[in-house]
Amino acid sequence: xxxxxxxxxxxxxxxxxxxxxxxxxxxxxxxxxxxxxxxxxxxxxxxxxxxxxxxxxxxxxxxxxxxxxxxxxxxxxxxxxxxxxxxxxxxxxxxxxxxxxxxxxxxxxxxxxxxxxxxxxxxxxxxxxxxxxxxxxxxxxxxxxxxxxxxxxxxxxxxx
Amino acid sequence: xxxxxxxxxxxxxxxxxxxxxxxxxxxxxxxxxxxxxxxxxxxxxxxxxxxxxxxxxxxxxxxxxxxxxxxxxxxxxxxxxxxxxxxxxxxxxxxxxxxxxxxxxxxxxxxxxxxxxxxxxxxxxxxxxxxxxxxxxxxxxxxxxxxxxxxxxxxxxxxxxxxxxxxxxxxxxxxxxxxxxxxxxxxxxxxxxxxxxxxxxxxxxxxxxxxxxxxxxxxxxxxxxxxxxxxxxxxxxxxxxxxxxxxxxxxxxxxxxxxxxxxxxxxxxxxxxxxxxxxxxxxxxxxxxxxxxxxxxxxxxxxxxxxxxxxxxxxxxxxxxxxxxxxxxxxxxxxxxxxxxxxxxxxxxxxxxxxxxxxxxxxxxxxxxxxxxxxxxxxxxxxxxxxxxxxxxxxxxxxxxxxxxxxxxxx
Numbered sequence: 001x002x003x004x005x006x007x008x009x010x011x012x013x014x015x016x017x018x019x020x021x022x023x024x025x026x027x028x029x030x031x032x033x034x035x036x037x038x039x040x041x042x043x044x045x046x047x048x049x050x051x052x053x054x055x056x057x058x059x060x061x062x063x064x065x066x067x068x069x070x071x072x073x074x075x076x077x078x079x080x081x082x083x084x085x086x087x088x089x090x091x092x093x094x095x096x097x098x099x100x101x102x103x104x105x106x107x108x109x110x111x112x113x114x115x116x117x118x119x120x121x122x123x124x125x126x127x128x129x130x131x132x133x134x135x136x137x138x139x140x141x142x143x144x145x146x147x148x149x150x151x152x153x154x155x156x157x158x159x160x
Numbered sequence: 161x162x163x164x165x166x167x168x169x170x171x172x173x174x175x176x177x178x179x180x181x182x183x184x185x186x187x188x189x190x191x192x193x194x195x196x197x198x199x200x201x202x203x204x205x206x207x208x209x210x211x212x213x214x215x216x217x218x219x220x221x222x223x224x225x226x227x228x229x230x231x232x233x234x235x236x237x238x239x240x241x242x243x244x245x246x247x248x249x250x251x252x253x254x255x256x257x258x259x260x261x262x263x264x265x266x267x268x269x270x271x272x273x274x275x276x277x278x279x280x281x282x283x284x285x286x287x288x289x290x291x292x293x294x295x296x297x298x299x300x301x302x303x304x305x306x307x308x309x310x311x312x313x314x315x316x317x318x319x320x321x322x323x324x325x326x327x328x329x330x331x332x333x334x335x336x337x338x339x340x341x342x343x344x345x346x347x348x349x350x351x352x353x354x355x356x357x358x359x360x361x362x363x364x365x366x367x368x369x370x371x372x373x374x375x376x377x378x379x380x381x382x383x384x385x386x387x388x389x390x391x392x393x394x395x396x397x398x399x400x401x402x403x404x405x406x407x408x409x410x411x412x413x414x415x416x417x418x419x420x421x422x423x424x425x426x427x428x429x430x431x432x433x434x435x436x437x438x439x440x441x442x443x444x445x446x447x448x449x450x451x452x453x454x455x456x457x458x459x460x461x462x463x464x465x466x467x468x469x470x471x472x473x474x475x476x477x478x479x480x481x482x483x484x485x486x487x488x489x490x491x492x493x494x495x496x497x498x499x500x501x502x503x504x505x506x507x508x509x510x511x512x513x514x515x516x517x518x519x520x521x522x523x524x525x526x527x528x529x530x531x532x533x534x535x536x537x538x539x540x541x542x543x544x545x546x547x548x549x550x551x552x553x554x555x556x557x558x559x560x561x562x563x564x565x566x567x568x569x570x571x
Contacts (some may be wrong), residue, residue: 010424013345015535020197024227027201039537059380061345063276063513063535065282067201067298088351088382089282089296092307096300123285137184139312149300158308159186 001079001100001117002084002125003053005109008037012056013063014090016040020064020071029075031157036072050077053117055109057083061119070097080117082106095140098148103134165318165402166385170293170398174276181276181317181405190275190292191219192305193261197226197510198280198298199499200238203245205303214249214311219328221252221270223261228509230256231517259482259508262286262449266370267484273388274396276303283449283532285376288354288385289369291397295383316382317407317499318398319349322358325415330567332452334530334550335366335373336412338420342430351381352407355387355400362390367455374450377551378427378532385553419553419566421528424545425536433553436563441547443527444470444558445539447479447506448513451530452552454488460530460555463496466569467559477519479506501505515540528557 022035037044054060054073060083061069070093073081082098084107094101104122109115115128122131136144139160146152164172169181175185194202199222204372214220222242230236239256246253254264262283265271271287276471277294278284280302301311321340327333330519354376356369369386376384388397419433446452457480478498480486488507489495499505504519512518513531521527521544529539533548549557552566559569 013535015537019537023197024232024516026234027204039542059350062346062380063282063533064197065195065280065296065298067300070298071201085347085350087347087380089298091351092301093298096298097169102401137314139184140184150205150208151305153304153307157210159304159310159312 003051003079003115004049005111005113005115006048006052007109007111008054008056010057010135011059011062014061014066014069015063016146017061017069020066023066023068029071032068032072033076036076048076050079053115054078054081054104056081057106058085060086062087067093070094074099083121095143096149098144100144103158104131163190163403165353165400165406166355166387166398167293167316167318167383170274170276170437171313171315171459173274179315181315183315184312185315186310186312187276189219189278189305189311190222190310191270191277192302193265193279193281193284194220194222195226195261195281196224196238196242198302201299202280202302202306203241205300206306209303209307211303212306214251214306217250219309220306221254222246223254223258223264224256225260225509226511226514226516228256228507228511228517230538244546249549257483259394259485260449260452260510263452263481263485266290267482268525269504272396273394274398278305282377283374283514285369285381285384286374286449288373288383289366291386291388291391293383293385294322296377303304305347309383314351316351316353318353318355319408319410321354321356322409322411323356323360323364324358324411324413325360326363327414327417330552331419332550332552333419335420336414337372338422338430338548339417340412341375341378341422341428344379346426346428347380348500349376352381354379354381354384355388356384357387361387364390367453368393370449371450375532407477419550421563422534422548424534424547427532427548433549433563433565439526439563441526441528441557442473443477443519443521443525444554445474445477445512445519445527445529445531446551446554447481448531449481450512450532452479452481452485454485456530456551457489457494460551461494463552463555463566463569464501464559465497467556470558471561474558475519476501476503477506477512478503479512479518480508482508512539528563530554533563
């Protein structure tokens with residue numbers, strides 16, 4: 001997986017990813033994607049391209065457990081989020097929707113760096129740095145590899 | 161082998177495994193809450209998963225609390241969809257006006273010692289006050305619970321929070337919660353459990369415990385669980401082993417606390433209220449799953465009375481956490497006091513707190529609120545600034561039209 005880094009700071013909460021108000025209007029990720037990060041980066045939604053990677057500091061996705069904060073990101077074609085840490089509800093929701101949450105040291109990644117995601121590391125092609133990534137437990141990998149909880153349940157019908 | 165924390169014990173019992181911090185286990189859920197903020201999406205997931213029958217409808221409850229009453233046709237339709245699904249599958253549903261799901265889970269007795277209770281809303285951590293493992297989940301997780309009654313959970317490490325002493329006059333559980341958020345930070349307990357105990361517990365009532373457990377998620381915690389000390393005896397109560405392993409231990413000396421205020425736009429930007437005294441406020445909000453219970457309104461009313469009512473230019477919005485709270489405030493005269501002082505009374509629910517309906521502040525307005533979140537735009541206007549404080553501190557601000565020390569208004 002290769003993508004362009006889109007860099008955010010620490011403590012980006014779910015209301016900043018997509019405001020609670022927007023989900024009153026629609027739950028459709030293809031609608032919500034147009035309002036991604038509108039509170040903190042109004043230009044983001046227009047400039048995002050499929051394959052872009054979100055790169056954040058600590059505690060990404062804190063606040064509400066609302067799942068549209070993940071599905072709107074998936075809807076924009078973003079396959080993975082790299083962060084120093086995630087709020088646990090965002091992390092769960094990401095796994096359950098097939099969005100790869102990668103815990104790693106993001107401090108030296110800059111906007112628009114080209115990143116190559118491998119199994120246990122991220123290669124920053126722009127700077128040459130190899131960044132170690134925390135390994136996901138098996139059940140989470142299984143769910144992500146299935147494409148999320150929906151295809152996982154379609155296949156297995158229940159948890160192991 | 162070392163002993164277990166309360167969370168490890170409950171998740172062991174619910175998974176049938178010897179669950180230790182760091183393990184990922186599949187657990188059987190005792191009760192699950194879905195709100196109108198999360199359930200419509202869960203129903204989409206349920207249908208996509210191929211769901212036809214709900215695993216055990218008696219373990220599920222829906223609350224229409226985030227859009228109460230529905231502010232638009234689209235949200236009214238979300239409600240209709242939930243009502244239809246609940247009726248079809250025999251699921252309990254708390255309709256518009258019944259109140260905030262978290263408060264109703266406590267009132268209905270669904271949250272009880274030793275249970276595993278989940279809710280598709282981050283403030284489901286509130287029920288930890290009752291010695292159950294309670295955590296917030298997403299819509300897809302709720303769909304899986306509808307399908308099979310189970311959930312995957314990583315067993316959290318626990319931070320032991322020892323409460324000592326007792327709260328001084330004019331200082332409340334909310335001040336303790338804000339002080340703890342300042343110490344731990346907004347992600348200080350990320351992926352972890354807060355386990356509350358200590359000598360203060362026997363005289364730390366349930367309403368106070370609910371505030372601390374509710375706030376656990378503002379420090380990133382997975383759950384905020386209380387020891388059962390001081391609550392009515394129950395065979396199901398779970399305490400930690402004496403040699404349980406904690407990742408961190410923190411002591412909160414209640415005796416030493418003063419009124420606290422969280423500054424915009426972060427819950428852990430907490431200062432002593434005296435440091436920001438005099439900051440003008442134009443809107444005061446009393447309500448939410450943190451500060452919308454009977455005692456909260458009594459404390460606020462007492463300060464308002466003692467201070468001579470609401471200052472000119474201040475909008476006071478009041479939203480009881482449930483119909484039962486509203487009924488109590490009606491029958492004991494508190495509501496009439498608020499109305500006489502010019503308060504706007506809102507439908508029991510979540511609306512104003514998350515900006516989905518209710519009282520929305522104007523541009524540049526400073527709000528002081530009994531809620532748990534003050535993110536930019538949280539109350540529906542990103543040009544407003546939200547301060548968080550205890551009901552008494554909020555009432556003191558309503559009296560002065562500016563942040564003030566509630567201890568000045570001790571009755």
